[in-house]
Amino acid sequence: MNHDKSHTDDTVRGLSWNSLRVLFQTFSSIFVIALLARFLPPADFGLMALAVFVIGFGDLLGTLGMGPAIVQRKELSNQDVSVAQTLSVLIGSIVTVCVCISAHFVALYFEQPMLENMIYILATTLWLSAFGAVYRGLLIRRLDFKSIFLVDFSGYVFGYVLVTITCIFYELGVMSLVYGALAQSILMTCLLIIANRQLLGFSFDVSIAKKLMYFGTGQSLNGAVNYLAANIDTLFIGKFLGPTSLGLYSRASQLMTLPITKLATSISSVMFSSYAQIQTNKPLLKRNYLAVVELTALVIFPILAGFFIGAHWLIVGLFGDNWQDIVVTFQILCIAGLFKTVFNLAGSIIQALGLVYNELLRQCIYLVVLLLGCLFVVSFGVEAVAWVVVLASFYLYVSLNQLVLKLIECDWRLFFQAQKPGFILGLIIIAFGVIFNVLIERFFSAPAELLLTLFIIQCAIVYVGAILWLPSSLIGSMPSQVLQRFSHRLPLSMFNFIAKYSVHSLLRDKV
Structure with missing residues (x-):
């Protein structure tokens, strides 16, 4: 029972940090999407979508699922980690070369010559992703989502956003998106290494490789099909x-x-x-x-x-x-x-x-x-x-x-x-x-921006009101459980106000 409780607490902490990462990425992504849409035409986003599709597919195959394979293993040795790193970097290198070779033919198929150079540059991110996959997997295995949040936050803000916006002001067009993605990948790979406080070694063992590749290949193929x-x-x-x-x-x-x-x-x-x-x-x-x-x-x-x-x-x-x-x-x-x-x-x-x-x-x-x-x-x-x-x-x-x-x-x-x-x-x-x-x-x-703001405010008020005042028979006990679990992180006056006006007994009993 204590083990179950400890496991639940670790999971909740992981979810807390991941939720913080999600909130940041969601709102910042909406802001960046809106900003870029004002400066770049739809055709530029179409080109980037095609390039990202090619790179994203290569990324799934390039790591051979070594990150998830590390997470899934019940017992993990140092040799498991080094073999996984070797396989990830090796396969990533092969896939990177293959994507570069295919760039010309992809551009011909879609009749978009600019795609070729875009794919050449973005292919670099494939190798970087393969190099960092096991580092990220180790953080996930430890449920260290605080470090992952900091890595993703820094990579997105100081890599993608900063570089992309700078390039737009220099009128680089669709290449602004390309250089932003490259900067993000470089920075995140460096930060993943720092977060693990070690530089992983390389080794190879046939039996370990087979076990890792059985799950990793299935994971990778599954991800590729899903992608x-x-x-x-x-x-x-x-x-x-x-x-x-x-x-x-x-x-x-x-x-x-x-x-x-x-x-x-x-x-x-x-x-x-x-x-x-x-x-x-x-x-x-x-x-x-x-x-x-x-x-x-x-x-x-x-x-x-x-x-x-x-x-x-x-x-x-x-x-x-x-x-x-x-x-x-x-x-x-x-x-x-x-x-x-x-x-x-x-x-x-x-x-x-x-x-x-x-x-x-x-x-x-x-x-x-x-x-x-x-x-x-x-x-x-x-x-x-x-x-x-x-x-x-x-x-x-x-x-x-x-x-x-x-x-x-x-x-x-x-x-x-x-x-x-x-x-x-x-x-x-x-x-x-x-x-x-x-x-x-x-x-x-009124201007669309003002009406959007009013609509969001209305939805937020309705949502919070429903959470507080609808009975558990309609919205379940999850809202009160979440508020109760995180009550110590809320200002006392705020929690007392929520508990006082909520219909949920779990909260009122805690006041």
């Missing part, structure tokens, strides 16, 4: 509809996935290490997974609901009038986001139990559904492609969680019940959003 599936819509739009349409679509997709990639995926990275440490304790696995699903849905479902009903204010307020054409596409992608949020959580528990190839099969079917769907509908435009993403996301939501629920011996009723609070809060956000839209259209006229 292809997540970007297949980008490929079809870039090839058949051109860089401007791709630039518009990629901005909508990136904005929608921000809360998912920054929160759900980061929670999964914490829980992967946590699940791996308790992989034989099914009751604890079940309890933790349902709690993570409930907490994630409680946060992200209302955000996606706000995105959906306030799409016009969000797009025009952040990006400007030139981006109005993506409003409907953005709303459709928000529906897909509901399914993506939850299936992103399933992967961590499947991988922690070592069943990466079971997940791989489902990811392959997901990829085929997307591939065939996009092939048949791309001629109808980006909105049709977005509906294909919704359909495929629903399939993977059902398929992955069917496997997870079987593994942790849980039924669908408890699984849906865990998502109910988030779904209810989302419906409330939409209801108040409809009222806001009607009132604005009839009685108020």
Whole structure:
């Protein structure tokens, strides 16, 4: 029992630091996206999306999953680490060379000559990522998300943001995004080494390599298929509809996935290490997974609901009038986001139990559904492609969680019940959003930036009010549990105010 409590405390601390990292990255990313959209045309973002797709795919193959393999191993020796580092750097070097060779042919395929130089420069980040993969894996294994937060914070602010904005002022155009990404990668790799306080050595042992590569290869292939599936819509739009349409679509997709990639995926990275440490304790696995699903849905479902009903204010307020054409596409992608949020959580528990190839099969079917769907509908435009993403996301939501629920011996009723609070809060956000839209259209006229600010304030008030005053029968006990656990970090007067006016007895009892 004490071991379970200690494990839970370590996990909560990891989630706390990861949540801080997520909040920073989410808000800073929105700010940077909005800023860059004012200075660069949609076509530039389309070119960068194509280059990033090539590099991102290479990145997944380049590390051969050595970072996650280090996290997943129950017992870890120094030789395991050095062999993993050797494999990661070796494969990363090979993949980097292959990507450089393919740059010319990629540029020819998409009929975009500038892509070639962009890929050459960004290929450097592949090798840097491979070199730093095991360092990051060691931090995750120790649940040291404070260090990861500092690494990511520094790399993003002093690498990507600072360099990109400087290059924009020197009128370097799309290359500003390239140089920013390169600077971020260099800085983060250096900081990962510093955070581990050691320079990893290199060695090779066939038996250790086989064990690491069995899990790592499955993890890497699974990630590659998932990455292809997540970007297949980008490929079809870039090839058949051109860089401007791709630039518009990629901005909508990136904005929608921000809360998912920054929160759900980061929670999964914490829980992967946590699940791996308790992989034989099914009751604890079940309890933790349902709690993570409930907490994630409680946060992200209302955000996606706000995105959906306030799409016009969000797009025009952040990006400007030139981006109005993506409003409907953005709303459709928000529906897909509901399914993506939850299936992103399933992967961590499947991988922690070592069943990466079971997940791989489902990811392959997901990829085929997307591939065939996009092939048949791309001629109808980006909105049709977005509906294909919704359909495929629903399939993977059902398929992955069917496997997870079987593994942790849980039924669908408890699984849906865990998502109910988030779904209810989302419906409330939409209801108040409809009222806001009607009132604005009839009685108020102001700049889009001001209306966006008012919409965000309204959503925040509605969300906090619902958390405090809706009964547990509607929103569950998770809000009061979270507030109670972190009550010592809140000012006493604030906690007393929350407890006094909340309907949740857990909080009132603590006053």
